[in-house]
Amino acid sequence: MPESLDLALIGAGGRIAGDWLAVANHADSPFRITKLVETETVARARLGALPDLDALLEGERPAAAIVATPPATHADIAVRLAEAGVHILCEKPLATTLADAEAMVHAARAAGVRLMMASKFRFVDDVAEASKRIAEGAIGQPVFYDNAFCGHVDMGTRWNSDARISGGGVLIDNGAHAIDLARFLMGEVERVLAATGPRLQPVEVEDSVRILFETCSGALGRADLSWSVDIGSTSYAAVHGSEGSIELGWKGARLRTREGWLPFGGGYDKHRAFGNQLAHFADVIRGAADPRIGDDDALASVRFVDAARRSLREGRWCRLTEVHA
Ligand SMILES: NC(=O)c1ccc[n+]([C@@H]2O[C@H](COP(=O)([O-])OP(=O)(O)OC[C@H]3O[C@@H](n4cnc5c(N)ncnc54)[C@H](O)[C@@H]3O)[C@@H](O)[C@H]2O)c1
Known part of the structure; x- marks a missing residue:
C-alpha cells in the first residue's frame, strides 16, 4: 500500500464537504485529511478549521485539496492552490464562466499539478x-x-x-x-x-x-x-x-x-x-492512471x-x- 496523501478540504463546513469527509476518512482512502478551511465562523469553530487559504498555504502544504465551496469561488481558490503546487479536485460546476474555467486549467497546467472536475456519475x-x-x-x-x-x-x-x-x-x-x-x-x-x-x-x-x-x-x-x-x-x-x-x-x-x-x-x-473518484484522483496524482475526466471534459x-x-x-x-x- 503506498503511503496516504495529505488532503485539505476547502469549504469544510458545507453539505457536500460532509460526504467528502466521511469518504476521505474511511480506512480504504488513499488520502488523509490533514487540514480543513472554512470561512463561516460557527462551522469553523466546530471543526477547528483554518479561516482561509493564506493560513492553509503558509504551513506545510498538502499534496491535494478538494474544493467544496460555492461555484463562483472555485476559480480564485483553484488558481491559488495550483500556484502553490497543490493538486485539485474541484466540485461541479467547475466554474460559472468559461473564462474562469480556462484560467483554472491554464494555472494547473502551468504549475504542473492535476486539476480534476468532480463528477460523481x-x-x-x-x-x-x-x-x-x-x-x-x-x-x-x-x-x-x-x-x-x-x-x-x-x-x-x-x-x-x-x-x-x-x-x-x-x-x-x-x-x-x-x-x-x-x-x-x-x-x-x-x-x-x-x-x-x-x-x-x-x-x-x-x-x-x-x-x-x-x-x-x-x-x-x-x-x-x-x-x-x-x-x-x-x-x-x-x-x-x-x-x-x-x-x-x-x-x-x-x-x-x-x-x-x-x-x-x-x-x-x-x-x-x-470513494472510486478519490481512489482514481490518487492514482492520477501518483502517475499510475490517466485522468478519467480530463481538462477537455471539464471545459466541455x-x-x-x-x-x-x-x-x-x-x-x-x-x-x-x-x-x-
Ligand atoms: N457532487 C455532488 O453531488 C454535489 C452536491 C451538492 C453540492 N455540490 C457542489 O459542491 C459545492 C458546495 O456545495 P454545498 O451544497 O456543499 O454548499 P454549502 O453552502 O453547503 O457549503 C459550502 C461551504 O463553503 C464555505 N465557504 C464559502 N466560501 C469559502 C471560501 N472562500 N473558503 C472556504 N470556505 C468557504 C461556506 O461557508 C460553506 O460552509 C458546489 O460547487 C456545489 O455545486 C456537489
Missing part, C-alpha cells in the same frame, strides 16, 4: 459498466438518450438561487451532472436547445429546464432538470440504440437485447462513487452550460463552438 459502477457495454456495441448504434435529475429542493434561501454565486439556476446546478453523464455515455455534443418550465419557487433563476441536444454522431438527447418537480422515476438515464437499450436505475441497471431485459449492477451509491461541460444559457436567452439551437471565453 462517471464513478458510479453501473455508469462505468454501461459506458463500456455501449462502446462494445451491446445496444448497436446509440440513437436516443434520456436523463432526468429532478426532485424537490427548496432553494429559496440557498446560494444556489443567487446567480452571482451559483452562475444560474438548475441548469448549471443539476446540469453539470447531466452534461458530463451525457458526454460520457454518448460522446461529444454538437448543439443544444434549452427551455424553462413554469417557475414554482420564489427565486430569480430557472427551477425547471428541459434540454435537447445533438451529438457529433447525430444521436439525440434530452435532459430534464428540476428543483421543483419530482417525476418519481426509478431510473435516471437511458440510452436507446439500434439493437437495444441500457437503463440506469437508482437501484440497479438493465440491458435490453433481443432476448429481453437483463439486470446488471447495484445501483447508485453516492459514497461508493465518491462549462461550454455546454454556456451554450444552453445562450439557447434560453435566444430561443434557438446553439452550437457549443459558438461559445468563447
